[in-house]
Amino acid sequence: MSDTASQLTLDNTFGFLNSHVNADQVFHPTLISNSDGQTMLKAILDELKRSRNFVFSVAFITPNAIALLKQSLLDYRGTGTIITSTYLGFNSPAAFRELLNLKGVDVYVHPDSTAGFHAKGYIFEQEESTTAIVGSSNLTAKALLKNHEWNLRFSALPDGDIVHQLKSAAHAHIEASTALTRKWIDDYELTWALQPRPPLQASASMESLGDLPPRGMIVANSMQVEALAEIQTLRDGGENRAVVVSATGTGKTILSALDVRAYAPKRMLFVVHREQILDRAIDEFKLVLNAPDSDFGKFVGSKRDLDRRYVFASIQSLSRPENLREISPDTFDYVLIDEVHRAGAASYRKLIDHLQPDFLLGMTATPERTDDFNVFELFDYNVPYEIRLQKALKADMLAPFHYYGVTDYVKNGEVIDQVADLSRLVATERVDHLIAQIEKYGHAGAPVKGLIFCSKNDEAAELSRILNQRAVHGQLLRTRALSGANSVEERERAVQMLESGELDYIATVDIFNEGIDIPSVNQVVMLRQTLSSIVFTQQLGRGLRKAAGKDHLVVIDFIGNYANNYLIPIALFGDSTLNKDSIRKKIIDAQEAGAIAGLSSVNFDAISRQKIFASLATTTLDSMSNLKKSFVDLKNRLGRSPQLIDFARFDTVDPTVIATKQKNYWTFLNKVGALDVQAGAFEGAVLTFLSGELLNGKRPHELLLLETLLSHPKGVTVERYQNLLAASGLVNDSPTLNSVQAVLDLTFFTEAEAAKYGAEPIVILRDGAYSLVEKITMAWDTDTIFRMHVRDVVDTGLYLARHRYNWSGQLEVGRRYSRKDVCRLLNWQSNQQSTIYGYKVDTFSDSCPIFVTYHKGSAVSESTKYEDEFLNPSTLTWHTRSRRTLASGEVKAIVENRLPLHVFAKKDDAEGTDFYYLGRATSQDARQTKMSGKSGHDVVSMTLGLASPIESSLYEYFAAKTPVI
Structure with a gap:
């Protein structure tokens, strides 16, 4: 057989x-x-x-x-x-x-x-x-x-x-x-075409539809109901300002109109930064408010309908001093500002400082700025409603998108991309490549209505000229290039031609990043380097609005040899953790599942995928500049310095990343100028220990004991602690309790580690009871800053244990662990990470972890360059250390499966120190052999049968070799 x-x-x-x-x-x-x-x-x-x-x-x-x-x-x-x-x-x-x-x-x-x-x-x-x-x-x-x-x-x-x-x-x-x-x-x-079609179901977010229903028919969807309730609760509490954060295409205008309908102001002012947005906003407000046309007016250019109940105005017209003087501060009791992240500009500040409405509502999709303006402060930090791209996709508020990352044109082994000069960017071969990819990935069944984002205006103009001589699926292309040099009228005409089907593509650089509404766009082509995840999301958002007859959005991204390719998955997955492991895992998971939020998908061809991983491996995500920016962004959002628990709850920077960058978060706050007081040597060492060893939440046991002891400074009996663990659904056997104690009294750690952590126990066990050491309790009682930071680390670690891990404190298949993590979670007597050398039989814990680095670098010596290889997702060929035979004691224990074998793997050393846990394994078919290469040392080869097959995408990730360009 x-x-x-x-x-x-x-x-x-x-x-x-x-x-x-x-x-x-x-x-x-x-x-x-x-x-x-x-x-x-x-x-x-x-x-x-x-x-x-x-x-x-x-x-x-x-x-x-x-x-x-x-x-x-x-x-x-x-x-x-x-x-x-x-x-x-x-x-x-x-x-x-x-x-x-x-x-x-x-x-x-x-x-x-x-x-x-x-x-x-x-x-x-x-x-x-x-x-x-x-x-x-x-x-x-x-x-x-x-x-x-x-x-x-x-x-x-x-x-x-x-x-x-x-x-x-x-x-x-x-x-x-x-x-x-x-x-x-x-x-x-x-x-x-002659067959009767089922009636189209209208979305409650009418901003997302091309065909709007009759008046009086607009009702809030579930998200908008929630948002309206929160806005009203805020007003009921006496607040008179609020900002709504809502992804492009999710119906901000309709939401604001619904709130205006609920508020029923005597006079309302709607402010936009581009004149061409006004007419559509007026149309949508008319549908929601069901008011006569005479109630609506515009204040822009020569139009000066200030006497109307609902006035729609451009900031350019309103902010002129002579116009502001005509408007009494109390003219409007409700003021709406669209794209309010722009309100840091002098024109907006003049207007906002001048007006005194009963309620001021701002709307934006991108509140985080790079110009030091804090939009949240302007609105007293009131954010009643926030829905970002991923959540909006899951809620089916946007058109699903299918992103295809494809390799830019390769000539003689060189990728022709944005850094090339114009003649090469629009060379015949590169245009051929562009056409081929559009035919391959673009729409074949529906007329394309696309935007092409280029790196330079002259590239957009020349590319448009060339494309107008080329065909896709046998149809001659019709394109137009637009830049900031084109008038508003020229841009509007081009957009109308695109929507009516007279144009296939508009090529541009950045004039369509925001403030333009083209619901019918069903294709976005990115022919430029991703320099900002915010800009990437803005350009992606141009095609995410729903429209009648629009099945999905296609995004074709031409990926070159860019150092910042890592920004692409950050933008696509909305990952702001600054944690490489998190981003890498999301790429692998997206490949495994075939889809991301809702019905959307992210796909890379083989070369592009390797370029993304290579970019991620070489970048420094957790630089102090990146961390400081993330710190400031959340501080602006909260109106105070964030704690670690805030980063966890708002799903921004990974708390473990920001807390350990400067050993502990207190020191980080000193570094960025957010805290003048420095921690004492002992207090700093304790926080460094808590942050480096317990904050990650991989085992909640130590954190639960600390939490209990901080509330019961006189001590807690072992029995009571065991009962607490049992009640929390956690393992509470003697090996685990011994391990917890060894970690908290620092005997688990090496001498160097213990010195870094203060060389003194955190918790002692005496007469059947645990207690904090006296220096901890004294610092807790006398130092409020220390107390705050200890509480923050403990609370955040427990939060991560619940929300990031499965709370059990046991190894989880698919999660990443360092050798030290494994020693701790397998209840080893001490941290032996430096002597594991690929695997180690530990008789104290009766366990054997096996660590496999799948692709070994050229610097690895021949005596340790083993040919470990997956045969299939369930089976791995594995080799022992050199100079081992079937008679070696450690080998016999493994071959005879005398103790549990735990397999961990990473693709290469560029991934850092952590390994994916693949689960328990069984040794099979062991045989004596020789190492390949010059050494020819004895080695034992065997297959390791995993208890459950690993995910196919992870299997492919390990097995894939970097494609040759």
Whole structure:
């Protein structure tokens, strides 16, 4: 029996007959219901990665679902077939055009019939097996990610009867079908257009729709209901100013109009920074307020309708001294300022200082600034409502986007990107590359309405000229370049042409970063370096508004050899932790899940992905300048110096990063000038210990004991502490208690570490009770700053234990740990990180951690350069240290599985000191061999079978080699 047959037999036995059987769980039957992270999309992506042929037979397909799978299908090296239908007219011509655009995939259309084509089956053929997923999911974004579905994944050997049945069914579908061609789609489109379509459901956030409903029909969505309630609560508390932070496209204008309707002011003033925004704002307010046209007026240019109830004005007109003099400070009882992050400008300050409304509301998507202006201070730090991009996507307030990071043009091994001169930027070969990527990743089924962001205005102009001579999908392109030199009228005309379908693309640099509303934009092309995550998000946001007939936004980002490529995932994931591990994990998780917030996805081609990881490895995210900026941003938000718990709750900088940069947070505050008083030597050492060892929350046990002792300075009995751990759902056996005590009395640490931490215990155990040492209690009682910082570290560590880890204090598969973390969490007697050398059998704790650095650098000596390698997601070939034989004591303990084996891995040393925990393993097939290379030392080779397979994306991350450009 082959290895695959044995594995499949065990997996099917595990799945169908006996779940206690020890199986690899690679082929085991699984119910996929879009719950607990096990989505249909993830299942399909996983199977594509390990198959050589696939057949999908599904009734319904949407362009959005094709976009979710596109990068994986482009990367696919096998053959594929998709069978679908015209059943009920669900599949649009756009969907069929997107299918036809998939290279290397054969597509067939089953004829409509009275029986109805309603198949939902996915077949994947591997080298020695076949896997199928059959159930309820069509190939639509919601069926792949959100809907409650039931799909059964199962596997069989090639000669299994179910495989013959599946192939026979697929063959019958193909035999009855017609191959998809462009002519077939053209003919289908003529008849499909005549079929009745289901009515479009209107969104409550009407700012997101191209077609607005009749007056009197606007009602708040769930998010807006929450926001309106919070604004009113704030007013009821006597506050007269507030700022709303809401991502672009989430309906800020409608929200403000709804609040105006609730407030019912006698006079309202709406202030914008661009004149062209006014008319749309007026239209939306009219729909919400259901007031006569005579109530609305404009104050801009020659229009001076100051006598109207609702006045919409530009800041340029209002701030002129002669105009301000005409407006009495109490003219308006409600004032609204759009894009209020600009209010640091003198024109805004003049206006705000002059007016005295009963209520002032500001709206912005980007409150964090680089000009030292604190928008929160202007509004008395009142933020009743805040919804950022990720939350808005999850709430389905925005159009889903599919981001594709692709490598910029490569010539003679050199990437031609933004740093090149103009002639190379618009060279024929680079334009060819741009066209090829647009045809590959862009819309094939819907007319494109796109923005191209360039690095220079002359590049935009020349690129537009060249593109107007080129075609995409056989259609001659129509583009226009715009810059700050173009008048408002010229810009508005170009936008109108784009929305009406007279233009395909507008090429620009940065004039569309904000303050422009083009809901129909369905494609954003980025041909420039990402210099700011804020600007990246602004440009992405140009296409995130919902619009009638808009299925999704496509983002094509051309990635060059830029040192700051790491800003791309920071912007895409909204990750402001300044923690490389966090960002790296989000990239891997996005690849694993196939989607991020809501129905959106992030994809990189192989070279671009490596460029992102390389940029992340070489940057210094936690520089003092970055940390200080993040500190100031949160300080501005709060109106006070933030504590560590604030960084955790507001999900900004990782508290462990900012707390340990200067050994402890007190010292950091001294460094940035936020605190004049310096910590004493003892107090500083204690805080350095707490910050460096306990703050990360990887084990809550020590923190819980400290929290209890700070409230009970006379001491706590061991029994009471054990009961507390039990009540908290934590392990409370003797080894764990001994480990906790060793950490808190510093005997766990090396002599050098203990000296750094003050060389004195924090907690002592005497006569069956724990107590703080006297110096701690004295400092706690007499030093309020010390007390605040200790409390902050303990509270934050417990918060992270609950919200970042699973609270158990046990090793978690998929999490990252240092060697020291592992010594502590496995209850070792002391920190032996410096002597582990890849693995160590610890008889004190009866455990053996194994640390694998998958890609060893050139500096690694031959005697330690082992050829460890994953055979599959469940099995790793592993080698012991050199000069070891099967008779060596430590080797025998491992080979005979006398003690638990815990496997940890990282890709290379550029990742730092932490390793991913892969779980428990079992040693198998040990054999004596020689090391490769000159040394030829004895070594023992074996396979380590993991208790559960690692995620496919993590497996690929480890195994992937840097592509050669």
